Amino acid sequence: MGSNRLEAFSDGVLAIIITIMVLEMKVPHEPSFAALWALAPVFLSYILSFIYVGIYWNNHHHLLQTCKVVNGRILWANLHLLFWLSLFPFVTGWMGENHFAPLPSALYGLVLFAAALAYWILQQAIMATQGETSALRSALGRDWKGKISPLLYLAAVAVAFYATWLAQIIFAVVALIWLVPDKRIERFIQKGA
Amino acid sequence: MGSNRLEAFSDGVLAIIITIMVLEMKVPHEPSFAALWALAPVFLSYILSFIYVGIYWNNHHHLLQTCKVVNGRILWANLHLLFWLSLFPFVTGWMGENHFAPLPSALYGLVLFAAALAYWILQQAIMATQGETSALRSALGRDWKGKISPLLYLAAVAVAFYATWLAQIIFAVVALIWLVPDKRIERFIQKGA
Amino acid sequence: MGSNRLEAFSDGVLAIIITIMVLEMKVPHEPSFAALWALAPVFLSYILSFIYVGIYWNNHHHLLQTCKVVNGRILWANLHLLFWLSLFPFVTGWMGENHFAPLPSALYGLVLFAAALAYWILQQAIMATQGETSALRSALGRDWKGKISPLLYLAAVAVAFYATWLAQIIFAVVALIWLVPDKRIERFIQKGA
Amino acid sequence: MGSNRLEAFSDGVLAIIITIMVLEMKVPHEPSFAALWALAPVFLSYILSFIYVGIYWNNHHHLLQTCKVVNGRILWANLHLLFWLSLFPFVTGWMGENHFAPLPSALYGLVLFAAALAYWILQQAIMATQGETSALRSALGRDWKGKISPLLYLAAVAVAFYATWLAQIIFAVVALIWLVPDKRIERFIQKGA
Numbered sequence: 133m134g135s136n137r138l139e140a141f142s143d144g145v146l147a148i149i150i151t152i153m154v155l156e157m158k159v160p161h162e163p164s165f166a167a168l169w170a171l172a173p174v175f176l177s178y179i180l181s182f183i184y185v186g187i188y189w190n191n192h193h194h195l196l197q198t199c200k201v202v203n204g205r206i207l208w209a210n211l212h213l214l215f216w217l218s219l220f221p222f223v224t225g226w227m228g229e230n231h232f233a234p235l236p237s238a239l240y241g242l243v244l245f246a247a248a249l250a251y252w253i254l255q256q257a258i259m260a261t262q263g264e265t266s267a268l269r270s271a272l273g274r275d276w277k278g279k280i281s282p283l284l285y286l287a288a289v290a291v292a293f294y295a296t297w298l299a300q301i302i303f304a305v306v307a308l309i310w311l312v313p314d315k316r317i318e319r320f321i322q323k324g325a
Numbered sequence: 326m327g328s329n330r331l332e333a334f335s336d337g338v339l340a341i342i343i344t345i346m347v348l349e350m351k352v353p354h355e356p357s358f359a360a361l362w363a364l365a366p367v368f369l370s371y372i373l374s375f376i377y378v379g380i381y382w383n384n385h386h387h388l389l390q391t392c393k394v395v396n397g398r399i400l401w402a403n404l405h406l407l408f409w410l411s412l413f414p415f416v417t418g419w420m421g422e423n424h425f426a427p428l429p430s431a432l433y434g435l436v437l438f439a440a441a442l443a444y445w446i447l448q449q450a451i452m453a454t455q456g457e458t459s460a461l462r463s464a465l466g467r468d469w470k471g472k473i474s475p476l477l478y479l480a481a482v483a484v485a486f487y488a489t490w491l492a493q494i495i496f497a498v499v500a501l502i503w504l505v506p507d508k509r510i511e512r513f514i515q516k517g518a
Numbered sequence: 519m520g521s522n523r524l525e526a527f528s529d530g531v532l533a534i535i536i537t538i539m540v541l542e543m544k545v546p547h548e549p550s551f552a553a554l555w556a557l558a559p560v561f562l563s564y565i566l567s568f569i570y571v572g573i574y575w576n577n578h579h580h581l582l583q584t585c586k587v588v589n590g591r592i593l594w595a596n597l598h599l600l601f602w603l604s605l606f607p608f609v610t611g612w613m614g615e616n617h618f619a620p621l622p623s624a625l626y627g628l629v630l631f632a633a634a635l636a637y638w639i640l641q642q643a644i645m646a647t648q649g650e651t652s653a654l655r656s657a658l659g660r661d662w663k664g665k666i667s668p669l670l671y672l673a674a675v676a677v678a679f680y681a682t683w684l685a686q687i688i689f690a691v692v693a694l695i696w697l698v699p700d701k702r703i704e705r706f707i708q709k710g711a
Numbered sequence: 712m713g714s715n716r717l718e719a720f721s722d723g724v725l726a727i728i729i730t731i732m733v734l735e736m737k738v739p740h741e742p743s744f745a746a747l748w749a750l751a752p753v754f755l756s757y758i759l760s761f762i763y764v765g766i767y768w769n770n771h772h773h774l775l776q777t778c779k780v781v782n783g784r785i786l787w788a789n790l791h792l793l794f795w796l797s798l799f800p801f802v803t804g805w806m807g808e809n810h811f812a813p814l815p816s817a818l819y820g821l822v823l824f825a826a827a828l829a830y831w832i833l834q835q836a837i838m839a840t841q842g843e844t845s846a847l848r849s850a851l852g853r854d855w856k857g858k859i860s861p862l863l864y865l866a867a868v869a870v871a872f873y874a875t876w877l878a879q880i881i882f883a884v885v886a887l888i889w890l891v892p893d894k895r896i897e898r899f900i901q902k903g904a
Contacts, residue, residue: 137332137386139716144340147723151731152344154797156352159735159804163812182797186790190783193716204383208504211379218347218375225352233356311787330525330579337533337723345537349545397576401697404572411540411568418545426549523718523772530726538730542738590769594890597765604733604761611738619742 135199138210142192145214149221150185153178156225174228177240180303181224184244187310188217191251199258209257213250219243237299238292244303245285252278281306328392331403335385338407342414343378346371349418367421370433373496374417377437380503381410384444392451402450406443412436430492431485437496438478445471474499521585524596528578531600535607536571539564542611560614563626566689567610570630573696574603577637585644595643599636605629623685624678630689631671638664667692714778717789721771724793728800729764732757735804753807756819759882760803763823766889767796770830778837788836792829798822816878817871823882824864831857860885 157174160167192213199206223243227236255278284306292299350367353360385406392399416436420429448471477499485492543560546553578599585592609629613622641664670692678685736753739746771792778785802822806815834857863885871878 137336140333140719141336141340141382143716143720144337144723145344147720148341148344148727150793151724151727151797152348154801155348155731155734157801159801159808161808163805163809163814165814168814168818179794182790182794186787189720189790190786207383208379211375211382214343215372215375218344222347222350222352226356229352229354230356235356235358235361239361330529333526334529334533334575337530338537341534341537345541348541400576401572404568404575407536408565408568411537415540415543415545419549422545422547423549428549428551428554432554523722526719527722527726527768530723531730534727534730538734541734593769594765597761597768600729601758601761604730608733608736608738612742615738615740616742621742621744621747625747 135196135202138202138207139193139196142196142210142214143189146185146189146192146217149217150182150189153181153185153221153224156221156228173231174225177224177228177232180307181220183307183311185217185220187307188213188247188251191310195251195255195258199261201261203261206254206257206261209250209254213247213254216243216247216250232296232300234293234296237296238289241285241289241292241299241303244306245282245289248278248282248285252282277309281309328389328395331395331400332386332389335389335403335407336382339378339382339385339410342410343375343382346374346378346414346417349414349421366424367418370417370421370425373500374413376500376504378410378413380500381406381440381444384503388444388448388451392454394454396454399447399450399454402443402447406440406447409436409440409443425489425493427486427489430489431482434478434482434485434492434496437499438475438482441471441475441478445475470502474502521582521588524588524593525579525582528582528596528600529575532571532575532578532603535603536568536575539567539571539607539610542607542614559617560611563610563614563618566693567606569693569697571603571606573693574599574633574637577696581637581641581644585647587647589647592640592643592647595636595640599633599640602629602633602636618682618686620679620682623682624675627671627675627678627685627689630692631668631675634664634668634671638668663695667695714775714781717781717786718772718775721775721789721793722768725764725768725771725796728796729761729768732760732764732800732803735800735807752810753804756803756807756811759886760799762886762890764796764799766886767792767826767830770889774830774834774837778840780840782840785833785836785840788829788833792826792833795822795826795829811875811879813872813875816875817868820864820868820871820878820882823885824861824868827857827861827864831861856888860888 157171157178160171220243223236223240227233227240230236284302288299288302291302350364350371353364413436416429416433420426420433423429477495481492481495484495543557543564546557606629609622609626613619613626616622670688674685674688677688736750736757739750799822802815802819806812806819809815863881867878867881870881
C-alpha cells in the first residue's frame with residue numbers, strides 16, 4: 133500500500149477542518165459595525181487556527197513524501213493525528229467566542245500539544261519502517277522546532293490561567309517559527325532526487 | 326471503469342463524515358469547566374465513532390485494492406455502505422447528547438449492524454466479479470471478524486434496553502477487535518505482488 | 519486540459535452534497551421513540567435524495583469518461599449542473615421538515631428538472647467537442663431515460679398541488695428507472711477499449 | 712514537490728466552500744411561498760458567490776498548470792488565497808440575510824478585493840520561480856482583467872454606502888467579465904504542447 137491514498141484522505145480531512153472552522157463565525161443578524169466588531173475575537177482565533185492547519189498540511193505533505201510504504205501502525209498514527217486536528221474547530225470556536233478566556237485558551241494549548249505529540253508519533257512510525265539509515269532521520273537532523281513546540285504549548289497551557297495574553301503570544305510565536313519554511317526535508321529530497 | 330474514482334469518492338465521503346461528526350460537539354457559550362464537562366458524553370461518543378470510521382476507511386481501502394473492475398452492482402453496493410456510514414454523525418450525536426440512553430444506544434448498534442451488512446454485501450459483489458479463484462476470497466479466509474461483528478452489534482442492540490453500559494462495552498470491544506490490524510489481505514497482496 | 523481535475527472537483531462537491539444533507543436531520547434532544555418518529559419524513563426525503571445524488575455521480579462519471587478535452591463551455595456547463603445539485607440539501611430538508619407538503623414537493627421536482635436540464639446541456643457541450651462521429655452520441659443512442667425524466671419531473675411539479683403523494687411516487691419511479699444500470703455507455707466503452 | 716497535491720488540496724477547499732455556502736440558506740419551517748420568498752436575497756447572493764468561486768476555481772486551475780515546481784512561497788501564497796476565499800460563505804450569508812445592506816455589501820467587496828490581491832500575489836510567486844521567460848508571464852500578456860477587477864471592487868466598496876444597488880451591479884459586471892472564458896493561457900498552453 134503506497135502513501136497516495138493516505139495523502140488524499142488526509143488532504144480531504146484537512147481541507148474540511150480548515151473550511152468548517154469558518155462556520156463558527158456565525159453570520160450576525162444585524163448589518164452594523166457593532167455586530168461585526170463583536171466577531172473580532174472569533175475572527176482572530178480563526179486566523180490563528182487557519183495558519184496552524186496550514187502548517188500541519190505543509191509539514192504533513194513533506195513528511196509523507198519520505199514515506200514509501202504504509203503499514204497499519206503508520207495508518208493509525210496518521211488517524212490519531214487527524215483526530216486531534218479535528219478538534220481545532222471546536223477549541224478555536226470556544227476560545228474565540230469567550231474572548232480568549234483562561235480555560236478555553238488552556239484547552240487550545242492542550243490540543244496543540246496533543247497534535248504535536250501525535251505528529252511526533254507519526255514521524256517515529258515512519259522512521260521505524262526505514263531502519264537506521266532513514267531518509268527522514270537524516271532530513272530532520274536535530275529537529276529543534278519539533279522539540280521546542282510541545283514545550284512551548286505546555287508553557288502556554290500553564291500560563292493561560294495567570295496571564296492569558298502571554299499564552300496567545302506563545303501561540304503566535306510558535307506559528308511564526310513554523311511559518312519560516314522548513315528547508316531541511318526539502319533540501320534533502322532535492323539532493324536525493 | 327477502474328476503482329480509482331470509486332476510491333476517491335468514498336475517501337471524500339468518509340473524510341467529510343469523520344469531520345462533521347465533530348460539529349455535534351456544540352461550542353459552549355461559557356468558559357467554565359462545568360460547560361466542558363457537560364460535553365464529556367458527546368466527546369466519548371465522538372471518539373468511538375471516529376475509530377469506527379477509521380476502521381471502515383482502512384478496511385475499505387484494502388478491499389478496493391483487490392477490486393480491479395467496477396460494475397454497477399459494486400458501485401451501488403458501495404453507495405449503500407456509504408449511506409449507512411453517513412448516518413454515523415446523527416446516531417453519534419443522539420447517543421452522546423442523551424448520555425448513552427437505551428434507545429439511542431440501540432439505534433447506534435443498529436446502524437453499526439446495517440453498515441457491517443452493507444460491507445459484507447460489497448465484499449460479495451466484488452468476489453462475484455472475480456470468480457471461483459477470487460483473490461479476495463483467499464485473502465479473507467474464514468473472515469471470523471466479519472462474521473462475529475454483526476452478531477455482537479445485534480447483541481448490543483438487545484442488551485441496550487436492559488444494561489446500556491454493556492452495549493457500550495460491546496461497541497468498544499468490537500472496535501478493539503478491528504483495531505488489531507488485519508494482516509490477512511495485506512499479506513496476500515504482498516505475496517501476489 | 520484533461521478531464522481529471524474536473525472529475526476530482528465534481529467528486530468533491532458531490533461527496534459534500536451527499537454528506538451534508540444528513541445535517542438537515544437534526545439530532546433530537548430526547549431519547550424517545552416519539553422524537554425519532556418525528557424525523558421519519560426527513561429521513562425518507564434523505565434516502566430519496568441520497569439515491570438521486572448517487573445516480574448523478576454514477577452517470578456523471580460515465581459521461582466524463584467519454585470526454586477527452588475540456589474547454590470553457592464544458593467547464594461552466596459542469597459548474598451549472600453542480601449548482602442545481604447543490605440545492606438538493608435545501609429542498610430535501612424543506613420537503614422533509616414539512617412532511618411532503620405541496621409547495622416544497624413542487625420545488626423539489628423543479629430542482630430535479632433543472633438538474634436534468636443542466637445535465638443535458640453538459641452532454642451537448644461534450645458532444646459538440648467530438649463532432650459528428652461523437653463516441654458519446656453513439657453510446658447514448660435514443661437516450662429515452664434522459665428524455666422522459668424531465669417530463670416526469672414537470673408532471674410531478676404540476677401534480678404536487680393536487681395529489682402530493684402522486685408526486686412522491688413519480689420521484690421514486692424515476693429514481694428506479696435510473697437505478698437500473700445504464701449499460702449503453704459502459705458497453706460502448708468496452709467495445710472501444 | 713509537484714503541484715499535484717497543491718491542486719488537490721485547493722480543489723478540496725474550493726469544493727467545500729462552494730457547497731457550505733448553501734447552508735446559509737436556512738430551511739424555513741413553513742411550506743409557504745412567503746417563507747420561500749423571504750430567502751430570495753440569500754439565494755441571489757448565493758448565486759453570485761457560486762459564480763465567483765467557480766471563476767476562481769477555473770482560473771486557479773489554469774494558473775497551476777503553468778506551475779511546475781512548488782516552493783514554500785507559492786504554498787503559502789496559495790493558502791493565503793484560500794483564506795480569503797474561505798470567508799465567502801460568511802460575507803455571502805451576511806449580505807444576503809441583511810438584504811444587501813450597505814455595510815455587508817461593502818465587506819463583500821472588501822473580501823473580493825483581498826482575494827483578488829491574494830491571487831495576484833500567488834501569480835507573482837509562481838512567475839518568480841520561472842525567471843524572465845516565464846510561460847505564465849507571456850500567457851498573461853497585459854492581464855487587463857486582473858488589473859481592473861481590484862479597482863472595480865474598491866469602487867464598489869466606496870459606492871456601497873451611497874448606492875448599494877450600484878455596488879451589486881459592479882459585482883455582477885466583474886463576474887460577467889471573468890465568465891467570458893480567458894483564452895489567453897489556454898491558447899498559450901496549446902501552442903506550447
